[in-house]
Amino acid sequence: MRMRLGGVLAAFLLTAAPLRAAAPPPPKPPANDDCLSCHADPSAKRANGSSIFVDKKVFGDSVHGAAGASCVDCHQDLARTTDFPHSEKLAPVDCAVCHASQVEEYHQSVHARERGKSKASKAATCTDCHGIHDILPSKDAASRTNHFNLPTTCLRCHANIAVVPGAGGPAVNQPALFHDSIHGKALEKSGLKVAPNCANCHGAHAIRDPRTDPESLVFRSKVPATCGSCHSKILDEYSASIHGEQLAKGNQKVPVCADCHTAHAITAAPEVRRLQILHECGGCHESHLKTYRDTYHGQVSAMGFSRVATCADCHTAHEIHPAGDARSSVGPAKRLATCQKCHPGVGASFAKYDPHADTHDRGRSQLLWATSLFMKILLVGVFAFFGVHTVLWFPRSVKARRDTDAKKNGEA
């Protein structure tokens, strides 16, 4: 060992002097075939037993192989290595050399953030989504990042509780929810390229935390714009509505698309949505939900039947305006037409029915308030009187029964 070290030192001293005088040509980087002389062997392994095999055909078919990229274009530290077999410890491949903007975006993502927190993090890097030697262009139907394949790629981690805590659990069951959603069905069953996959809403490289990062495409205030990138007419209607106006003013309490349609389980099934909407609207408009429950509409829907008017049937889903606004579906101008959607042929008087009548609100309807009071007095009066009457009668009746029975027994 010492002999060999001495030899290397001697060789260095011998070659060092002319190096300083005139820069010699750098060592010729190894060609792909040089690398494959070892890496094409399917049985070749590292010291720890892991395979170092690279399939020549797979690489050749990949976007990089097809473009004629060489191994050392990515494994740049090997371009200057002359000592082969090279060390097992190589510098990590830096995709940013060629894909600078994408890597820049990645560094703003929740994936990069998790990696930054802990070395042990399993958060995705370039290769987790794109692959390694087998990277295919997204246009390719077999690519992991192809429009139709992306959900499967994301779900490799996001449906795996070992990688993403809570993923696939009952509370955060995004995979199944998306799969059954109208977007999931359109994408996976109908093969619609206009159907969104994960990246359309969350972004591809700059996937930000929707709860904390205001720049996230699905941060609360950004949701309408993101959905509106496809549903543009709905976005126009929503933006003009009282909710859209308030959102623009910074009111974070107003409903955005996902509050009613949910984030992943987006459904077209009206019978489901029409009942869910009651809790959604009722979360803020509590008193209106309460008065609605006093009406036939509210009673029937409370029992789980959806064939009656719920919030959006009268107020519309997206074009909600204050009742005083001429555009409002429940304002004086449009109210009758709104009632006639379900009650065809009814007249103006019919539309004077108050679907949110409040028996406690004397100002809203004096007649209803007075009737309610009368009914309460009547009920309380009748039951108080006969309640006392019955309670007093009972013990006397017991005694009367005993007397008759005793008399009968005496006769017998």
Next chain:
Amino acid sequence: MSEESPAAPTAEAAATGWVRRFDGYDRSLHVLLMASFLGLSFTGLPLLFSERAWAARLSRVVGGFQAAGFLHRIFAACMLLTFGLHLARLLKRIFGDRDYGILWGPRSMVPRPEDLKQLIGHVRWFVGRGPRPEFDRFTYWEKFDYWAVFWGMGIIGGSGLILWFPRFWAHLLPGDLFNVTLLIHGEEALLATVFIFTIHFFNGHLRPEKFPMDTVIFTGVLPLDEVRHERPAEYARLVADGELERIAAPAPDPEILKRGRIVGTTAVLLGLLLVTLTLYALLS
């Protein structure tokens, strides 16, 4: 309320010790009223307590809210028919038979000052401060039951008919009257069901003297002893007028008695089930 059987009794029948109180017409109307009332309760009450799990379940048992609404209207028609048949009979007795005794007097349902006196006397008897009042053919609580149903027919039936044909009525009435109508219909229904299933059941059937039930409404006859004991004023009147022989009846047919017990017990149990659910919903 009812006419005594016109059939002339035999001396043997009088010797049985039974007399007729209700004839077939009134007994049939009572059965029809029971059936339609229970039907209306089962199809209507779920709406009043729609946020309770039992309401949704009950509504599904009867076939969903649309089926419940359909059945409710069928039962409503039956009940209005019952009411109509009763009114027709009253009119016949007043204008046909010129039986003005049903308008005023001891055989009438119309309340009299004696009823108030008897109410006070009855309460005094409850607390052991007086003798039991000498009741006649209809006691004050029976009259209350009768007029409560009469009033209920008008109020619940009337409001129900408005709600049944809203398009028609909206031409004649302002739309916000439907709010009042719906409120009245529901509150009156609550009053009627809870009253019948508690107070009427107690007064008529469940109180210890009658327990488990008074079968007179099914058989039409009751022991003469019972009249003498519970309705001494009626007994004295019948004796004075020589009417006893005319209303004497054979003892109830055991088959009819059995059938009446089954029907009555079923109705009472169904009513108690509903009133339990109602009180549970109201009080919890």
